[in-house]
Amino acid sequence: MDKKSKRKARGVAIFIAFLALATSLFILRKQGEDTPTINFKPTQNKYLALKWINKSKIEFSSDNITEAKAAIEAMIKRDSNKQIEKDTRSNYGIYIFSLPKDKKDEFANELARKGTIISRSEQVDTSLVYIDYETEQNRLNSYDKELTDLSMVRFPSETQIRRKEALHGLIAESTTKLEKLRDVDDVLVYVTAIQRQAGNTMVSKVKRFVLLFLAWLGFYFVGVVLVYYGTKLLMYLLTMLGIKGLGISGINYDKYASSYNYGGFKNYGERYQYGNNRKRKTKRVYKEKPSDTDKDSEESK
Known part of the structure; x- marks a missing residue:
């Protein structure tokens, strides 16, 4: 895994941890508010x-x-x-x-x-x-x-x-x-x-918070993994159907484009490009001036 991928993974992990922490605190506070007075x-x-x-x-x-x-x-x-x-x-x-x-x-x-x-x-x-x-x-x-x-x-x-x-x-x-x-x-x-009321002590509240945090952390982690691989699978299926322009890392579009007549868009474009230093040769014909072939035929007569 390169450095860029590691930074992305670390960022996602920090986001999941903060999200699980916020969810656990909200639920713990909500449970306290719901206690009947x-x-x-x-x-x-x-x-x-x-x-x-x-x-x-x-x-x-x-x-x-x-x-x-x-x-x-x-x-x-x-x-x-x-x-x-x-x-x-x-x-x-x-x-x-x-x-x-x-x-x-x-x-x-x-x-x-x-x-x-x-x-x-x-x-x-x-x-x-x-x-x-x-x-x-x-x-x-x-x-x-x-x-x-x-x-x-x-x-x-x-x-x-x-x-x-x-x-x-x-x-x-x-x-x-x-x-x-x-x-x-x-x-x-x-x-x-x-x-x-069971669990009103500080120790029991801390235990309940830790359990909530671990549970939500696992839930969000599994959710992110499912979303990631589900998205890759969707992009793969769309590519197989011939839909282009949906870029996602890990899929080689040139491989799947080789089934076309020109072997991909790159090869297709090269047919009509001649480079900066290349000039296409053309032959010009002037009707007013007879060509060398016409002169030879008249001399033979």
């Missing part, structure tokens, strides 16, 4: 808004999310005092429920056997810590009495109407606080269970 924000906001002295949040993942969700629901049914929220799909599950304090560690340990606990945190609602049950009960009684008195007014003013509406909200808030104070021995638990 889960919106935990609505249920998380609800969990934070609930008034509860003791709260616990658990993030959990499992290879078999269907089995894990069934186990969680069985534990909730067995140990929970109240289930507040349940949102399940094929690849995740969200649960908000209450547990007795002495059951929370047992629940977490049993959950860990079904998968992996990604994170676990506990919070204390400080807005309820310093609330005295008796004081809050007296406040509720006061709201109830005031609302009863306003309800007895036959034609209330606008101020009284607005106060009645405010009292309804205050009574609901105070009642909720009292309920949570009675549940001081319970824990509000928020569990998110998701399907573990």
Whole structure:
């Protein structure tokens, strides 16, 4: 192989390598974009808004999310005092429920056997810590009495109407606080269970990229080889059919042109070319002047 052919082959190889690299990066990025996302924000906001002295949040993942969700629901049914929220799909599950304090560690340990606990945190609602049950009960009684008195007014003013509406909200808030104070021995638990995504580590991503790159590199290499030899075969067939002017390296047209009468276009053209220093000899005949042959015939007479 000469230097020119080597340079061409090297250029094609570099192009194939860059093309395979770009394709692998595009596919890897596309796979990352296609990963489904889960919106935990609505249920998380609800969990934070609930008034509860003791709260616990658990993030959990499992290879078999269907089995894990069934186990969680069985534990909730067995140990929970109240289930507040349940949102399940094929690849995740969200649960908000209450547990007795002495059951929370047992629940977490049993959950860990079904998968992996990604994170676990506990919070204390400080807005309820310093609330005295008796004081809050007296406040509720006061709201109830005031609302009863306003309800007895036959034609209330606008101020009284607005106060009645405010009292309804205050009574609901105070009642909720009292309920949570009675549940001081319970824990509000928020569990998110998701399907573990295989191959999210950096090592697995690198392995997947290398495999993609090698696969596409082989695919493009085979494609280039097929295109090259397919083109040569096509040119050969066209030449056999007598179609000229389609140049491609590796095919000797003079060989296939020898079947013509003149042995090729070059030999055909040489029949009518005499070179720069060659002149074609011509014989001129002048009618006015008799030729030497005519003179000899007249003398013989």
